[in-house]
Amino acid sequence: MSVAGADDEHWFDDDAGRLVRPYTVSSGRTEPTRRMELLSMVIATGRIPRGHLGPEHAQALGLCGNVTTVAEVAARLKLPAVVTKILLSDLVDWGVVDTRSPDPMADSANPVVLENILNALQRRL
Template sequence: MRPYTVSNGRTRPTTALDLLSQVMATGVTPLGYLGPEHTQALELCRAPVSVAEVAAHLKLPAAVTKVLLSDLVDCGALTTKPPEFYHNPTDRSLLEAVLDGLRRQL
């Protein structure tokens, strides 16, 4: 199935979601019809999980996944919180350590 079909042609979520945003099911049952992808996403969110992880499990593009998750947030079935950075993500020593690790993998 084409990704734009899954999101009903929508390309923008109504909720601001980052790839590292955490989403979690609230226990509220959504009213109305949800597609199978919505149901799968909701199942994946029983425990806090990142948007990127949900996209990977659903094998859907991140943009489509954000639309699906946004639908679930809008109906109260999911809650979201922004990513928490314990370190400065632009800290030079952190970036150099990541680069060094990547070089060793190649």
């Protein structure tokens, strides 16, 4: 079994993919508690979370050290966008992450915007 790099958790295998299914990561939930777009901006508040964070929540929080988008967090976590939104909405509910709506100029239906996001994500991964 070939395990992915040091940045990935032990729950990812190069050949098999993610070993923990997305519905497990979201505790079976299919809807986030907060409305977020793929281009919504997220950033850690610096507050310390109460209690223990699960591995996916901790990893998502770690990715929010600088302002980033929901799409970028999803790509780095290698999770579907809706599961990432659920994780991030939990973090917002716990007060450890803030979110704001995307810039009105960042129309997610605009092909140029989507291409720019794709190019940025490919450069970072």
